[in-house]
Amino acid sequence: MPPAVTEEYKKKKKKQILESALFCFAEKGFQVATIDDIVRHSGISKGAIYNYFKSKEDIYIELLNENSNKSFEKLRDKLATFLTAKERLTHLFEVFRSQVKVNDNWEKTSRVHIEFWLSSNRNEDTKAFMYDRYQNVYKKIVTDIVEFGVMNGEISTTADVDFVGTIFWSTFDGICFYQCVMENDSLYVRLVDHLEKVMLDLLELQ
Structure with missing residues (x-):
C-alpha cells in the first residue's frame, strides 16, 4: 500500500510547480512556454503536474x-x-x-x-x-x-x-x-x- 500523501507534501509540490512555471513563463514568454518546459525545470512529471492544474x-x-x-x-x-x-x-x-x-x-x-x-x-x-x-x-x-x-x-x-x-x-x-x-x-x-x-x-x- 503506497504511503499517504500529506497536505504539506501537496503544498510543497504545488509551490515547486508554480515557481518553475514563473521561471519558464518569464524566460520564454507565456505563449511559447509549455508544460514540458515546466516538467524539465521542476523535475516533476507531466502527470503529476496535471494532478494539480488543468492547463x-x-x-x-x-x-x-x-x-x-x-x-x-x-x-x-x-x-x-x-x-x-x-x-x-x-x-x-x-x-x-x-x-x-x-x-x-x-x-x-x-x-x-x-x-x-x-x-x-x-x-x-x-x-x-x-x-x-x-x-x-x-x-x-x-x-x-x-x-x-x-x-x-x-x-x-x-x-x-x-x-x-x-x-x-x-x-x-x-x-x-x-x-x-x-x-x-x-x-x-x-x-x-x-x-x-x-x-x-x-x-x-x-
Missing part, C-alpha cells in the same frame, strides 16, 4: 492569485491607516514607484502578466476572469481611495470615480509595458511621478 492557463491564474492577492491585501491594510485620500493616493504611488528597487522579479512578472492579459482575449472564460479581476481587484484599489475622498469631502461629488480608476490603470499599465521593454528605471520613476501629479490635479488634491 497552463490554470497555472498562471493560480500564480496571479498567489502573488497579487497577498500583496493587494497587505496594501489595502496599509492604505486604511491613512486618514486622507491624498495620503492614501500618495502611498499607492510610492509603492508602485519603488517596485524597480525592492522587487527583483517585478519586470519578469510584469512581462508575463501583460502577455497573459493580451492572450486571455482568445478564451472567453479566461477573458471573463481577467475582466472581473481588473474591475474588482486592480481598479477597486484606486476607486476605493477616490470614494473615500468623496465621502470625507476632499474630492468633489461630481468626480467620475470609475473613469478615474480607468485613467490610472490604462496609464500605469502603459508605463509598465514601456519599462518591460526599455528597462530604464530612472525614466520609469519619472513617469510614475508625473502620473501622480496628473492624478492629484485631476482630483484637485492639493
Whole structure:
C-alpha cells in the first residue's frame, strides 16, 4: 500500500510547480512556454503536474492569485491607516514607484502578466476572469481611495470615480509595458511621478 500523501507534501509540490512555471513563463514568454518546459525545470512529471492544474492557463491564474492577492491585501491594510485620500493616493504611488528597487522579479512578472492579459482575449472564460479581476481587484484599489475622498469631502461629488480608476490603470499599465521593454528605471520613476501629479490635479488634491 503506497504511503499517504500529506497536505504539506501537496503544498510543497504545488509551490515547486508554480515557481518553475514563473521561471519558464518569464524566460520564454507565456505563449511559447509549455508544460514540458515546466516538467524539465521542476523535475516533476507531466502527470503529476496535471494532478494539480488543468492547463497552463490554470497555472498562471493560480500564480496571479498567489502573488497579487497577498500583496493587494497587505496594501489595502496599509492604505486604511491613512486618514486622507491624498495620503492614501500618495502611498499607492510610492509603492508602485519603488517596485524597480525592492522587487527583483517585478519586470519578469510584469512581462508575463501583460502577455497573459493580451492572450486571455482568445478564451472567453479566461477573458471573463481577467475582466472581473481588473474591475474588482486592480481598479477597486484606486476607486476605493477616490470614494473615500468623496465621502470625507476632499474630492468633489461630481468626480467620475470609475473613469478615474480607468485613467490610472490604462496609464500605469502603459508605463509598465514601456519599462518591460526599455528597462530604464530612472525614466520609469519619472513617469510614475508625473502620473501622480496628473492624478492629484485631476482630483484637485492639493
